[in-house]
Amino acid sequence: MPDATGLELIAHELRERIPGSVEDTRYQRESAALIVSPERVLDVLGWLAAEPAQRYHFLASLHAADYLPAEPRFAVHYELLNMQRVERLLVKAPLSDPGEPELPEIDSCVELFPTADLQEREAYDMFGIHFRGHPDLRRVLMPDDYGGYPQRRDFPLGGEPVLFTHNEHEVPRWFE
Amino acid sequence: MSTEAFEQVTGVTAERTAHNGDADGLEHELFTINFGPHHPATHGVLRLIVTLEGEVVRELTPVIGYVHTGIEKSCEDKSYWKVIPLIERMDYLAYYFNALAFCMCVERLLDEDVPPRAQYLRVIHCELNRIHSHLVWLGTSALDLGAISIFWYCFRERDKILDLFEASSGQRMHTRYIQVGGVMEDIPARWDHKVLGFVNDMEQRVGQYEALLDRNEIFLQRTKGIGVVGRDRLLALGVTGPLLRAAGFPWDLRKVAPYSSYEQFDFKIPVGTEGDCYDRYRVRVAEMRQSCRIIRQAVEGLPDGPFITTNRKIALPPRHELATSMEALIHHFKLVTEGFRVPPGEAYLPIESPRGELGCFVVADGSAKPARVHMRDPSFVNLQALREMAVGGYIADLITNLAMLDPILGGIDR
Amino acid sequence: MDIKREPGDLAIRQLRARDLLRGELEGADLEQFVEQRVLTTTLEKALNWARSNALWPATFGLACCAIEMMSMVTARYDTARFGAEVFRASPRQADMLILSGRVSIKMAPVIRRIYDQMLEPKWVIAMGACASSAGVFNNYALVAGADKFLPVDVHVPGCPPRPEALMHGILKLQRKVQGSPDAGWRERYRSTGTEEWPHPNAPQESQEPPSA
Numbered sequence: 001m002p003d004a005t006g007l008e009l010i011a012h013e014l015r016e017r018i019p020g021s022v023e024d025t026r027y028q029r030e031s032a033a034l035i036v037s038p039e040r041v042l043d044v045l046g047w048l049a050a051e052p053a054q055r056y057h058f059l060a061s062l063h064a065a066d067y068l069p070a071e072p073r074f075a076v077h078y079e080l081l082n083m084q085r086v087e088r089l090l091v092k093a094p095l096s097d098p099g100e101p102e103l104p105e106i107d108s109c110v111e112l113f114p115t116a117d118l119q120e121r122e123a124y125d126m127f128g129i130h131f132r133g134h135p136d137l138r139r140v141l142m143p144d145d146y147g148g149y150p151q152r153r154d155f156p157l158g159g160e161p162v163l164f165t166h167n168e169h170e171v172p173r174w175f176e
Numbered sequence: 177m178s179t180e181a182f183e184q185v186t187g188v189t190a191e192r193t194a195h196n197g198d199a200d201g202l203e204h205e206l207f208t209i210n211f212g213p214h215h216p217a218t219h220g221v222l223r224l225i226v227t228l229e230g231e232v233v234r235e236l237t238p239v240i241g242y243v244h245t246g247i248e249k250s251c252e253d254k255s256y257w258k259v260i261p262l263i264e265r266m267d268y269l270a271y272y273f274n275a276l277a278f279c280m281c282v283e284r285l286l287d288e289d290v291p292p293r294a295q296y297l298r299v300i301h302c303e304l305n306r307i308h309s310h311l312v313w314l315g316t317s318a319l320d321l322g323a324i325s326i327f328w329y330c331f332r333e334r335d336k337i338l339d340l341f342e343a344s345s346g347q348r349m350h351t352r353y354i355q356v357g358g359v360m361e362d363i364p365a366r367w368d369h370k371v372l373g374f375v376n377d378m379e380q381r382v383g384q385y386e387a388l389l390d391r392n393e394i395f396l397q398r399t400k401g402i403g404v405v406g407r408d409r410l411l412a413l414g415v416t417g418p419l420l421r422a423a424g425f426p427w428d429l430r431k432v433a434p435y436s437s438y439e440q441f442d443f444k445i446p447v448g449t450e451g452d453c454y455d456r457y458r459v460r461v462a463e464m465r466q467s468c469r470i471i472r473q474a475v476e477g478l479p480d481g482p483f484i485t486t487n488r489k490i491a492l493p494p495r496h497e498l499a500t501s502m503e504a505l506i507h508h509f510k511l512v513t514e515g516f517r518v519p520p521g522e523a524y525l526p527i528e529s530p531r532g533e534l535g536c537f538v539v540a541d542g543s544a545k546p547a548r549v550h551m552r553d554p555s556f557v558n559l560q561a562l563r564e565m566a567v568g569g570y571i572a573d574l575i576t577n578l579a580m581l582d583p584i585l586g587g588i589d590r
Numbered sequence: 591m592d593i594k595r596e597p598g599d600l601a602i603r604q605l606r607a608r609d610l611l612r613g614e615l616e617g618a619d620l621e622q623f624v625e626q627r628v629l630t631t632t633l634e635k636a637l638n639w640a641r642s643n644a645l646w647p648a649t650f651g652l653a654c655c656a657i658e659m660m661s662m663v664t665a666r667y668d669t670a671r672f673g674a675e676v677f678r679a680s681p682r683q684a685d686m687l688i689l690s691g692r693v694s695i696k697m698a699p700v701i702r703r704i705y706d707q708m709l710e711p712k713w714v715i716a717m718g719a720c721a722s723s724a725g726v727f728n729n730y731a732l733v734a735g736a737d738k739f740l741p742v743d744v745h746v747p748g749c750p751p752r753p754e755a756l757m758h759g760i761l762k763l764q765r766k767v768q769g770s771p772d773a774g775w776r777e778r779y780r781s782t783g784t785e786e787w788p789h790p791n792a793p794q795e796s797q798e799p800p801s802a
Contacts, residue, residue: 028521029284058411060526061535061552079524079535079552083411086432090524115414118560126248141241141589142731143696150730151249153547158246158730213700216649216679220656221697242697243653246731261726268654312657331664338661349654349750586653589694 002087007032010054010089018043023094033090038076038106041093045109048080048089056080056089059113064123068153072096074104074129095129108134126151206234213242219316219578220585231570236563244589251549255515256282256356259546263536264350266551267587269312272298272305273529274551275354277536280435281525282356285518285540288490293481294358295437300371300474301344301353302436303467307378308337309530310460310467314385317457317579321398326388333381336374343367356516357491358484368475375468375475382464389457399453403565403577407451413564414557417532419581422459423451429528440477441470453580460582463530490516515544524552531555531582553587635768641685641711642764643673648684648708650701652691655718655750659690662753674760681707686763688756689740692720693733702739713767715759716742719749 002010004027011025011034021040026033036044048056061079072094080089095104108131109116120131121140128149131137139146148155161171211224221242227235247266251259263278264271276298283290290298315330338348344363345351353360389395405413407423420427428445430438446462448455484491492511493504510516518540526535532554539548558581565577606623609615615623631639651659662669669675678684681704693701705714716736719725722745724734736742743766746759 029287029523031523059414060533061524061537063537063550063552065522065537065539065548065550067539067547077524077537079537083427083432088524113414114412115557115560118556122556139241141244143241150246151548153252155249156730157249157253157728159724159728159732160734162728213697214650214681214704216677221652221700242694242700243692244694244696244731245653245692245727246729247727249731250727250729265654265726269657312660316660328665331661332666335661335664335666348752349658 002032002089003027003030004032007034007089010034010048014044014047017047031088031090033092035092035094038093038095041076041078041091042107042109042112044091045078045080045112048091049112054082055084056082056087058083059109059115060088062109062113062116062119062123064127064129066127066151066153074127076106076123076129078109103128103130105130105132107132108137110134125149128152205229213239219583220588222578222583222585222588224574224578226571226574228571231572233566233569233571233574236566236574238559238562240559240585240588242589243585245586247590248549248551251546253545255544256518256546257511257515259549260355261350261352263549263551264352265586266590267529267531267534267553267555267584268349269309269584270305270529270531270534270587271350272302272354273527273534275352276302276436277525277527277529277534277551278538278549279354279356280527281523281536281538282518282540282546284523284525285521285538286356286490286516288357288485288487290358290436291482291485292437292479294483294485296474296478297359297363297483298354298436299438299441300471300478301341301359303470303474304337304340304371306530307464307467308334310464311337313460313530313582314457317582318389320575320579321395323389323392323395326385329381329385333378336377340367340371340374343370355484355491357487358482360484362483368478371471371475375471379465379468382461382468386461396454398572398576399457399580401450402453402569402573403580404450404452405561405564409564410451410561413560415532415561417528417530417554417558418456418459418463419532419558419561421445422448422455424449429526429533433526435525435527438470441473443467443470443473453576456580460530517542517544518546522548526552529554531584531587532558551587551590553590555583555585555587556590559583559588638768642767645672645674645686645713645760645763645767646676646678646684647674647686647688648681648704649677649679650687650689650704652689652693652697653720655690655721658750658753659688659717659756662756667753667757669757669760672757672760672764681705682709684708685712687712687714687740688717689714689721689736689742690717690750692718692725692727693736694731695733698733698739701736705740711767713743713763714740715744715746715756715763717746717748717756717759718751719747721745722747725749 007025007027011022014022018040021036021044022034023037024035048054058081059078060081064074064076066074074095076093076095078091080091093106095106097104106129108120118140120134121137123129124131124137125139125141126149161167163171206227206229208225208227211226213221213223223239225237225239226233247262251262260275260278263274266274311330311334315327318326341351342348344367345353345360407425410420410423416427424447426445426447431445443466446459448459488507493507497504498508520540520542522539524535524537526533534554535552537550538546541547562577562581566574610623661667663675687705687708716722721736724732726749744759744763746756748755
């Protein structure tokens with residue numbers, strides 16, 4: 001991982017090159033994270049991948065998280081890896097929820113990292129984050145006509161109520 | 177058979193480039209078939225929508241989600257201890273690895289150290305699980321390609337490994353052996369001798385599998401030159417594991433970023449040259465041998481000490497203390513009812529599973545339950561390479577590619 | 591069916607066989623001779639015995655239980671000795687469906703379709719906790735037990751069940767088939783209506799399904 005000073009250097013360069021991109025840096029437990037604004041995330045990822053001193057050309061993982069009730073609610077995480085130096089850098093793009101029925105939007109990085117194809121579809125399926133520019137953004141794990149985005153924190157877990165003696169008369173059985 | 181031989185014999189060309197189109201201007205009739213979720217060769221419930229021109233695959237779309245279990249969402253509802261059995265059921269052939277990734281991620285969030293004996297025990301069990309996963313892969317892949325006897329031999333060895341797991345933890349699969357802070361309990365008496373006996377046996381058996389398949393003409397015809405994808409394209413697709421190593425790139429997280437005392441073992445990383453299905457097969461079989469080496473070193477050098485961290489806030493106290501110590505009783509009560517709390521933070525921790533980079537991402541919010549658990553499953557990402565491997569080849573080669581890709585639908589669908 | 595053997599009586603048996611061939615055995619002697627050598631049963635029982643000992647499973651591995659099902663077929667826990675070795679890929683050729691693994695909501699219609707494509711008589715074993723109930727998972731993505739949409743004959747608990755446990759389930763199914771393969775409970779289960787050709791015993795539209 002780039003250490004704390006290395007992280008600050010990267011953030012400094014990014015703030016110069018792409019103004020308004022890096023909002024914050026976070027260094028905890030030997031892992032470095034850049035908090036980047038979602039409009040500039042493609043530029044940041046492109047710079048990190050192409051810049052000869054950085055060369056974070058491998059996207060290890062693209063995943064999303066829901067931080068309800070904190071604002072901004074969603075965040076898309078890009079785990080980048082520099083294979084030559086074996087350094088990992090996390091780029092985090094916080095997104096706020098525009099409210100039903102609109103979806104939070106962010107640019108898709110599929111042209112830059114083709115590996116993001118299925119992973120962005122999964123983030124869309126599970127959290128409802130719309131990736132602009134994705135060639136085929138549809139549900140991947142849930143059935144195509146499913147309603148709702150299951151891994152959001154306010155989506156109920158679902159499942160069957162467990163029958164105990166105190167509630168077995170309220171819950172209808174399958175043959176009723 | 178190889179493309180050149182086929183072209184010579186029949187005079188029909190079949191290009192093997194990706195993104196193939198109607199190159200020669202003739203009228204083709206494309207035939208779309210559904211390689212349904214219920215199929216003996218899809219290694220699970222993978223659905224492929226394949227567009228064929230004759231026998232050549234022109235387009236391939238995987239449809240997944242048929243065994244989606246909502247594990248990640250279920251984990252948010254359970255304390256960290258109870259997440260381990262759920263997380264193990266994701267990639268259901270490499271269950272120790274799922275548990276290891278999660279436990280190491282939580283240990284990083286807790287800033288907890290794992291005692292050396294526990295690290296060695298984790299390595300032994302994980303390498304046994306790696307051999308187990310490769311054995312099942314080899315058995316089912318050879319079954320798909322028609323070499324049915326290998327299936328029986330591989331599962332015979334697999335049962336021996338499961339006997340070892342059953343001796344150490346009580347369960348054959350999904351053993352819940354790796355816990356946060358160490359392992360569940362110490363190994364029984366003379367288990368290490370049994371493991372050494374198994375490893376000695378295993379190295380001979382790997383020789384037998386190689387003798388059956390390595391120079392088998394039919395196997396060679398079916399795998400040599402099939403499904404070649406270049407190294408840079410694989411890296412762009414995010415592929416890791418034996419697929420990347422078969423393409424000639426020696427990337428193994430056990431060597432480049434060692435975790436859990438892997439740096440103390442001496443082993444090699446098998447690397448292929450061409451990146452075709454034959455190399456993928458050879459790389460995995462060679463990995464079985466290297467795993468045997470690691471296990472032998474780990475068993476012979478097994479240090480003494482506790483098998484789980486002595487921090488009572490995280491690990492259960494031993495039962496005999498509950499009768500004498502009040503603090504132990506209170507710790508036990510708190511751990512069993514509520515579970516330990518993890519300070520707020522998030523961590524992503526990758527390990528090397530039999531299929532590639534298995535990363536675990538945990539967001540902790542200070543309570544006893546994780547706020548988000550996500551596994552970066554290698555099969556999910558490697559599946560994107562299937563299209564590149566199969567388009568332009570024959571439908572029989574699609575089966576080979578799918579077999580050598582080693583997808584596990586539990587990991588893909590989670 | 592009872593074959594009584596008289597050890598050490600070979601000479602006497604040979605003499606009696608010669609008598610039968612000559613037509614010299616009569617009455618009670620003849621009956622006793624025949625009873626000692628011939629198995630008599632009803633056609634129903636014979637069919638059930640044959641069906642139970644040749645249950646061909648359809649390959650239906652969904653998740654982790656599939657690996658234990660595969661290992662049940664292998665040499666250590668051989669099911670070939672019980673007749674269930676031949677895993678038919680096509681559901682039309684199989685008569686047993688071993689649902690091994692968790693049933694997600696996307697997969698449930700597919701399973702039902704495959705079940706409908708199987709020909710009568712057919713049986714279903716729900717292997718593992720996830721196929722019998724929700725298993726360790728109880729959430730939005732799973733159908734809590736395959737018997738929500740399929741009539742299941744035998745549930746095998748375990749996560750995953752040992753291969754011997756699954757074999758025990760198959761043997762129990764064999765005994766059930768030999769006893770009474772179709773006690774009409776599937777009609778009470780109201781599991782009809784999705785087949786390709788209607789079942790001859792299916793309740794007609796005008797009839798009230800019996801309440802449980």
